[in-house]
Amino acid sequence: MKANTGLKFGLLAAVVLAFVPAVTGSTVLTNSPGGFNAGLTRAVGEGDTSGGLLRLGSSATCDSLDSAQTFDSWCLVVQRIFSRNLMSFAGKPGDKGLSVTPDLVVDLPVVNTDSTVWTYTLRDDVFWSDGTPVTSYDVKYAIQRLYDDSLQSPISLETLCLFTLCTKGVPDYKGPYVSPTEDLPAIITPDERTVTFNLTRPFSEFSRLLATPQFAPIQMARDIELRAAGSTYKTNPASNGPFVLAIDQSDALYSFTKNQFWTQESDGIRIPKVDAMSWKVFPDGDSTDRALINGEIDIKLNYGLAPLARDATLVSKENRALIDNPEMGFVNFLFVNPKVPPLDRAPCRDAIFYALDKLDLQAVRGGSASVAIAHSISPPTILGYDNSYNPYPSGSNESGNIKKARESLAQCGYPDGFQTKMSYVAIGIGKDIFLSVQKSLARVGIVVDPVEYGNFAEYFTTGIGSPDTMSTQKIGIAATGWGPDYSSALSFWAPLVDGRKIKSAANQNFAELNLDEINSLLDQLDAAATPAEAARLSKAIEKLVMNEAVYLPYGVDRLVLYRPRNLTDIYVQIALGNQYDIVNVGKLENPLK
Template sequence: MRIKRGAVVAGTVAVALGLAACGGGSSSDSGAKSTSGFNAGSTGIVNASDKKGGTLRLGYYSDVDSFDPTRIYYAAGQNFMSVYNRTLLTPDPKPGKDGLVLKPDLAEALPEISADKLTYTFKLRKGVKFEDGTPITSKDVKYAVERSFAQDVLSGGPTYIVDQLDQGQNYPGPYKDTDPQKLGLKSVQTPDDSTIIFKLAKPFADFPFLLPMLPGAVPQAKDTGEKYTEHVISTGPYKFETFDPGKKVVMVRNPNWDQSTDPIRKALPDRIEMTLQMNPDEIDKQLLDGTLDLDFAQVGVQSAAQAKILLDSNLKKNADEPNTGFIRYFTISSKVPPFDNIHCRKAVQYAADKVALQTARGGADAGGDIATNMLPPNIGGHDPKLDPFNTKSGKPQVEKAKEELKLCGKPDGFETKIAVRNKGKEPKSAEALQQALAAVGIKASIDMGDASLYFRSTIGSPDNVHAKGYGIMTAGWGADFPTGTGFLQVLVDGRKIQPSGNNNYGEINDPEINSLIDKAMAESDPKKAAEIWGQINAKVMDTATQLPFVYDKALNYRNPRLTNVFVWQYYGMWSFGSLGLSDGK
């Protein structure tokens, strides 16, 4: 997930569903024990309360990439969509490992799974409606699934569901569907209005984890395709009142949401307002003076605010610093010259100053630990000893970098471009790498990209990367779901390279890596699967296309008036849908 999913723990759907079956009940536990103080929200609930009312005020440094759940691939976006988008299954918004458990949402219960693990049958919960009062049927859910296949119209979101359900049909999505009802996807069946059946071609243990990433239901009559983001039809407790792109979002209560049908959400505020395109330092200022309640991105305060918070005990007690489960890294293109030569890529690996890169992210305390490989510690298969370029110390290895430059035929260095989003701490990371590369003769210019388009069409378009000559690209990633498949596959599977919304930025297409991915995804034993992902991780590092530098932490500040504040481990950030306001204002 792009600056995407969070501090998940390695596991399997079998475990997650099993826990859900045992857990039962509502996640809205008014008897939850309250906690307080610095980092209290990382492990418990700060200011537990069921008080309703008031306006939750958010600030965001960018425009939103989309509110259409089909196209959302940021952690904050997927976390936030829980307030307006109900899905068949959803991770349970609770602190700790309980937050990794999948619970029924639109579905009335966990799926019935066939003995051969190929068929998943869901029954829909009774009484759930769209914001206009129309009852949700299984056909609305199937149509929502089908929209993910329309990559020519709705690019940018996760495509795991397409991989599992297309099965050679080459289904084009509903907009080009020749079926009169636009429900022609053969692998999904709706025998009646309350039943939906998914047919897999081969067992895939992680399949239920794909469902929270989709729009749970979309009314075909109100689907406006690419423009659906302008007014998403809500199935959750809040609906969009206004959306002024680049300026402001206002959400109000959905009168057709019924709490009795929803055991997941509390829906405490009356209103949610989000101001867009704010300067990051201004967001921090308004957080500290109480004008804002929360930073929507939750990627950490800027350096000036960080110093204030850590040095002032009255401020520090309102901050959390969780391990987010993200990794910050650079991808080195395997297609843009001279990086089509592996030795030129290795030169960058050895030249990098990871201490400087860590400092750019906020240092060891607020930025994270130095990363040596692409699987973070919270994902099965991580090997803390895997360090092929000997970077654990974080110090640049100038002589080794120069040796690699000679081997790639560029003894005097070369010129290249670093692509980076124009927001947050990322420009400082790019500058730190630029300075380190200059020490070995590599002259790197920095090209700032619009944050709202960066992953979809700036570095997410291979054609654009080639045309602009982006040799190095700044990125961040967290697990889409808590397995190696959910973290690493889309980054390194050569069969997943897309013309737009591409996540395999380095364009790795190694047959051996692809084969190991298939083997890992088919493995039902989580320990064996984790071992295979460890092998994949090692082979990916051997390509020298990935330069991981920090296993991420984020120092975030919470307005003291917020209630029910906790880090939802599934996303590695505070749960938007759980928040309330102690003053009711």
Template sequence: MLALALAACGGGSGSTQQPAQSASGGTGAQDAFNAAVTGVFNPSTKKGGTLKAAHSSDWDSLDPGDTYYGYSFDFGRFYWRTLTMYKPGPGPEGNTVVPDLAESLGTPSDDGKTWTYKIKSGLKFEDGTPITAKDVAYAVARSFDKETFPHGPSYLNELLAWPKDFKGVYKTPDVDYSSAVEATDDTTVVFHLNKPFASMDYIVQMPMTAPVPKDKDTGAKYREKVVSSGPYKFETNEIGKRFALVRNDQWDPATDPNRPALPDRIEVQLNVNADDLDNQIISGDIQLDIPGTGMQPAALGKVLPDPALKARTDNPTIPRLWYVSVIPDNAPLDNVNCRKAVMFAADRVANQTAYGGEVAGGEIATNVMPPAIVGQEKFDLYPSADNKGDLTKAKEALAACGKPDGFTTTMAYRSDRPREKALAEAMEQALSRVGIKLTLKGFPASSYFSDYAGNVNYVKENGIGLAAHGWGSDWPDGYGFLQAIVDSRTIRDAGNYNLSVKNPEVDKLIDQASGELDEAARAKLWVEVDKKVMEDASILPVVWAKSLLMRGKGLTNVAYNEGQSMYDYIMLGVE
């Protein structure tokens, strides 16, 4: 894998020339634009040093059963292990899954309704206790409780054959959940599904399969002291401020060919102003921007015109959509024509600019699924000649929904994300052209879904009609991208990622698509799901994302991983 980096690093395949001093200030490879997209930039096996990272918000949760941000899935692999994982490194192979805790990928039986995984031997928690299949089964069962753990994925809640009286391991501790997941012995985990499902290996790379020792589980407080199964463990953890990881001496590299575990120490600062974080990446005070969504607009004007700074950046196209949820919970947006008025009145160019333009933001999106998703088709139900909105159509839609003079609603966005604030302001200006008045409200990213935009009662009580949102594929097919954000049956009281799509016809199409065994036919059905969502006007696409990522000074082994849709954090080292 490391040999792939030679051409990207300026030496050329087989070159014996010494790399030039890098603009990053290190002594490794020569900086080059997009060097980490197709290869590994500045390859090294050197161990030691401190990786310094920062986040512009708080973590949603460090608990593997209660987290659902892409950065957390990526970074969390420093301290947790799951049954499978995305293959480390650059290029298309990053979309494939490989065994992690498991000896091999899963074995399906019963026409795909049962999946079996064998656990490797020699695995230990940080305290030296052996990791067994029971710890994995327990971790899956504890993640079922979405009141205690509102953030995490709900795939296994819906796919597994849970007993009807099971409410979670805390509320119903005596209920046997082996009908859904069980450890048949110390090394065998068996999943029992309620319907055939072909993509289980992708599901179990998610952190709800990271083992949790039952006797160390503290429920909602477990996020304060997670027991490590990976190469690093928590030295300190000041919730909302900072935490530090150090080496876990019970981790056996012989069981883990995927994690080089190069730094001795990893320090993370939380709630750092996003623009300040960019400046610290540029200067070298910070080496890694944890969210991995790209530089903010303020930094782009400094970085893109400067050849030396631009050479430290990568500009991948990612399987992510930035969008606005158009929420039908409150009048008048419960009327589809009022929602269509929003779709027609939006200024797509201004929205794209809010995210950083074509280079740093992405391609103007006209439907939900990004081009990187298998079988995606582009279509446009709300066209305008210049992509700046069709105000005539918007006014016709307003008249059709009984609001010819417009209406007032509230738009939510994540206050610690400058691009979302800019998007909200662009929407406010564009919609005002047809009399739709927005009140803008910003909320912290760490609780955005649990307490605000993804909280059913809050949305209804506070009249939230629009909400800035973004979604990246959990894996690169229609189910992996769409199901979590358009299936109304995933909606719970809080922690929702589907904020706006509540259509039984969409749900029916999802069931048809997920049960279709023919790949081509299945892809066509996911396009039909996409079209139905757009007809419903419950998602306003903004951009199919590109991001401008900056490699921190002194980093080694930098590679953009397609599965993670950001740099592959577990590969990183420091010079």
């Protein structure tokens, strides 16, 4: 133990020392550090930053550079460098980054009264990198591609059913590759600049959906040409943004150069400062961090610092001022099953809520830098999130409220506790999470037995995703988590609590909640006309859900992002994976005099 401890702190010291030139030298220090978490609320760094090369690095490639296939949340800011949407998330820090604003279109859409018909008009000054205009036909074709199974887009079936009939639960339309002569009549393109969407149901958040990278227009002619040559769009995506992407043969180095057909006048979201960007892929997280620390790259792209560099920066006062620690949109929680006795008694569920040691679970997940303790089920990336809402206080230090737990046990008729089962996936820290829960609940006499699963696919389809399995195996607790698809309250709540969407397999309403009041509020949320109304409805839904004591939140994932002092205009874009909005970052090549 002593030797391991010494090794750990020796490594930490080495990493801290590696940071020293970055904070004390005279050749690269060009800006004030900004302060811890400064990039969450404002753009950090000032100076004349016209020109230069911004060097990016990561320990992995994006899952795909075809916007339709993008799933990794950190890749969303990469897509933004070269790809534009009809509507896009604002280029702003903080909550302002959750708003959507016209991008490729001239103005907000024209929408009918029940939010089923949406008409957008494209700008006449937006072009692909070969000089051809971006047209409504590109917009329609990009959405048609989402239906092709070979593309494996992350867009849900429910979303795809907005544009076509789904008579057997899956879209009747199969996409332009399988059915090249078949049309998608819900999308009308009367001319090159007009596109009208006739949705199969009301959907008030449609513009927010169109702001996700998967709905970005692609160049139809480029895709057809690449497919004819036996290639795919992700190998050579077209650009309509400020930079053009080039990929080398090894997929380990990418470059972004200015798009000569993009103009600042056409784009109020992206305000690029640099002339070019490079992107190098490193073997692992630690080597990427070393490159960042040593000044070989300017920004790390994927998910922030790895544990070793993360711990080192946070113990250094100087380096801490260069850190942003945003909370992501993913909430880790326990599902407490109200269908399994004695958890069919609400006070028995309350006892688990009060007894849980959230502080220990935070440590299991990497500590406070990796996870913020959660008191409510909604994530900070959706409208209506309220950090002060805490219906089940876990004691002064978040290690559990034993007194309240015992009171709840007495109320439910089990003063000495009871026995139940907990399911989890035995991958990574899965078993450690179970052991933490088991230990904390044992303090009040609740005995928890394990039910292990070997993979996530089985777990979420025929395990926790199967109401029948949960009932017949009498599983009372299950480890899981949840996040919104596109930074919207509706995409967070609907799968989790809508009683009309309960399925026999791959069910996401784990608690099988089917309350008229919640279902009604979801319908109102779907039709909400303003962000303020959506926030109000989301808060109302959360209170009803938390009152049921079925979803026990304990942690929200965090990132540790490092911003060198020679960067300017750097901020966290909350709607796009809580990463730095790299398209707008500037760089001071020389120190201020």
